[in-house]
Amino acid sequence: MSKIKCQCGHENPFGTVLCEKCGRPLTDEAKKSEMVDMRYEGSARRSQTYKKSVIDKIWNFFSSVKIGVSIIIAVLTTSAIGTIFPQKFYVPVSGNDPSEYLEYYERLYGTVGKLYYQLGFYDMYNSWWFKILIGMLGTSIIIASLDRVIPLYKSLTKQRTKRHPSFMKRQRIYGESDVSDSDESLKNAEKALKDLHYKVKVEDGAILAEKNRFGRWGPYVNHTGLIIFLLGVLMRGIPGFYVDETMWIREGETREIPGAPGYLLENVDFSVETYSQGEADEVFGEALEKNGAIVSEFKSDVKLYKEKEGSLPGSSDVEFMKEYPIIVNKPLKFDGYSIFQMDYKTGELKTMTFSLMNKKTEQSVGEFTVDLNEPAKEYDLGNGTSIELMEYFADYDGIVDGQPSSKSPIPNNPAFIFNMKTPEHPDGEKSFVAIRQTLEVEPNDYEAKFLSAETRDASGLTIRKDKTLYILLLGGIVFMIGVIQGSYWQHRRIWIQKGSGSEMIIAGHTNKNWYTLKKDLDKVKEVATLPAYTDKQDKEAVIDTTEGETK
């Protein structure tokens, strides 16, 4: 494409609206307008210049802020929809059975809930279309920024001190009038502007005072931060970069840590503390009386072990690493992993002790204890008496299809089928024993009578490893730098130059905060004789000054 040659002699790239050097309007539209669009200094943006090929069209689509905002609104709206009902991961349904989820949403939220499930809103943030939206947002951020930042940079570095009057006239802040001694005015203005910390350039009876140009790059810096952040999120898909596992570990247990091969964790002790009314009475008394006990802390005292190098997986050849009390907000950290205290269960059944009774004599012939996590097959009571544990249901859930069933391996509601072998019945008498329930096929002579149970606490832990965290943090920091740079520093420019004869013209531009730009100009005007200026956008200014002064 051909270059556009301005009257000042500068060759501008095709598509330029305002000459990069002198600011003369180059297009018919700009020539006709009263105020020029200064957002990108009237530079030639690719999206505004090339519109033919498919690549141009894609580029132009994503570089449009209108499209960008539409994507933002789409993400915003769909995100809001996702909060109407709880998302899949907050629903108390275990396993991955879709029909159970459907049942859950339908039972609680009726037809709307069913629809919510069927439209995929119940797991919205993981849906393909939500991910595509985020991808489009990322693309839009990259393309829209590139489309603007490069030409903007070029124009701002090429700008000349002396501008053409047609450029000045089309600024929002503009003033012209005759001044008695324009050289004196220029000199005073230069000093005043320097006192206001402007960078002042003087050239041939013209002043360009500029401040905080770097604020102009803020948006592009913060967009870079966002892109780094999104890349970080993408990288979690790489194997080994991200681990997210949970484990339940009971007091006294030692278990391999899921997701962290080679490491073992022992739960030495788990404890829950509450704010007791006595000591906390003075301050929290009213609240404790109203709400009952409030938990103040739950803690797992753990020991971390590592399998020795060269040892077989699962071998007991381990090396003690460290001891640590895990509480909420204070995870155990090692080798890039973090283990978080998330949940707990108190009073989980550990063992149950039974006594074998002769129903007639009501005499005990012996006691036996069943370890509910690792039950033995047979319990020998001596004297030719033994108990065979035929079947065990850790979490008995009633009879399903004529068979007793267990809904989980956790001993929440243990049930047993015992075969009681006694000298009278060497083949045994069968009995189904659950909590507060004993069923017999035929009337038995003996029964296993529940004596006592031992409980223990279980700690719910989450294991995480996230190598992307530092990338995300970097993204966040870069974003903050950019957004502060762009929001708290405004790029202000003031042009003052001699016109024909004793005329002087002034113009001002800022990318934001016109109020302070005007205040700066007023300060300069106190020292230097300069033309009065008007703010073309403040239609009420006239009323303010005229009426205001009559008070």
Place this chain on the structure above:
Amino acid sequence: MDYAALSANLLLVSFIAYLVGTFFFGGAVKVSKTEKTYKDSMWGKIGIVVTIIGFVSQLGYFITRWIASGHAPVSNMFEFTTAFSMMLVGSFILIFFIYKTPSLGLFALPIAIVIIAYASMFPREITPLIPALKSYWLTVHVITAALGESILAISAVAGLIYLAKNVDLTKKSKERFWLEAVMFTVVLVLGFVVSSTAFSLSGYEADFTYVDKNGKASEMTYNMPPLFGMSEYEQLTTDTMKPWFEMPAIVNAKTLTTFVWSLFTGIILYILIRLIFRRPIAALLQPFAKKANSQLMDEIGYRSVLIGFPVFTLGALIFAMIWAHEAWSRFWGWDPKEVWALITWLFYAAFLHLRLSQGWEGKKSAWLAVAGFVIIMFNLVAVNLIIAGLHSYA
């Protein structure tokens, strides 16, 4: 020293100071012809002095309560909302010293007053922290987020003034309707305050048992006559009214009852206002907004978003993510409160982009600022009370 009692008194002092401050800013607007002649007005000077006294007193409330409880007083609905109102006034004072505009005070202080009144309807006793909240990030995250939100709220105040001035109230229009709708919402909050206070003064209590959505038997005490009963409720108190309707388990009938009573009281209040003044509330406010300079209000609206957006990002997203990672093991979990913070952030991002490149200034920008405040309030009120999530501490 009894810090808790002192703290309550200081809050009361600030509440009264804001009322008095509003009155003086009203005077300032009335006597000065325009925004610019304000400098001569004694009313405005007294107004800002009284406001600062109120703010210092509220700061005193905050500090003494902090000492009394041992943690930053931002851990439940009452504490957070009160802190938010304090920062709103603080942001107003900051913006006031940049722009010297009494109109902003005339509108910002009443909003702070309504927010304090709203906060006071929630349990005010000092509660100990649950394990998840025991972290210095509570202080850092919540205070920064509230500060960001309060600065963003100033933009809505400026927007409201802009609209009150520039919307033509003589002709029927969508704009007129929505402006009045905003006013009505404020009256609704007052309805909530009035009905809650009235029933709590009368000591009303009605006890129920019910079955919650997980099928567990629970108990509940209503402090307002129960219009709606919980799922499978049984009344324990005999001398109180019987609920009109029974609600399904997913609906919190107590919240619904409170809402309907507030709505009912709010509507009566609104009708009374209309009957007494024979004009829409927006029209009543218009003369007070007329003196404001539109360009300045637009500028303040934009500037406060510019100042508030980075603070909000830092507090409500970045600090939030860091803490969430420490406490809940993940930096982001699509919890409703998190999502609504993201929505707020996206909304203001859209606001900035629309303003920068689509030239949405003036009325459009003012409407967006008001809508942004509605989203912030939704996140504060509705997400805490209606949508259950990890942040439902109050």
